[in-house]
Amino acid sequence: MAVINTREWLENDLANPIEMLRKCEETYTKTELEQYYEYLKRFGMYTPSAKIRQDLDRLIDKDIWGKTKEIFSKYRALWKGTDIPVYIFPYKGSGRLLRTKDNKSGLAFKDRLFLFIHSTISDKELEAVFVHEYHHVCRLNLLKKSPAKYTLLDSIIMEGLAEYAVSKHVGKDYLAKWTSLYEESEILNYYVRHLKQRLQTKRSDELHDQLLLGMKPYPTMLGYCAGYYMVKKAGLIPIKKSFTISSEVFLKKME
Structure with a gap:
């Protein structure tokens, strides 16, 4: 699955995050998608605004999707890790995880991974948040526990x-x-x-x-x-x- 092209989704539909999440979870009802969005916002997913549009442009200029793809390939090979979809969205600046700077967060599931990224992120910080969340994915898939x-x-x-x-x-x-x-x-x-x-x-x-x-x-x-x-x-x-x-x-x- 690798890194999903959410850049294209965001360019076309930034003001409608619910519709983008429908592409992630096609079987969800509208109510379920709204609840899902509220849950993701707790961990750093953006709320539409003019500032978010500006930040998206900077994320595109920095080729965050391409860089994440390279990081994913590196650690999937190194760890013999699980192939899952990785969804990247702008970071709203109030996620749960307090990392080196307040510019990134993530959320991992057994079968998918979300990254919430601000354009001020450095390449090393991007790698750090990916490593943390992808480690969760690998452990969730390999740990013999329900x-x-x-x-x-x-x-x-x-x-x-x-x-x-x-x-x-x-x-x-x-x-x-x-x-x-x-x-x-x-x-x-x-x-x-x-x-x-x-x-x-x-x-x-x-x-x-x-x-x-x-x-x-x-x-x-x-x-x-x-x-x-x-x-x-x-x-x-x-x-x-x-x-x-x-x-x-x-x-x-x-x-």
């Missing part, structure tokens, strides 16, 4: 491993901001207070996202930060092993 059984532990380790891949392949300078939000003593304190007894919280439970994202009253990006800390504490892991290693392995280092 998605219905995913827990908070699975989610925080998935985030930690994805950012570990960024560190290894792109460099520590391109790690997400949340990897250094807290000192080790703070992370350990938060882990004991907020996470240790709740790691088996199911993904369908409202508490799951509250802890993972660090919604009030919990510390910002709590689950993400704890996941990266746990993965680092476990020591070096071959990248291909990081797609299949059990989340429970990382608990042993915390005991």
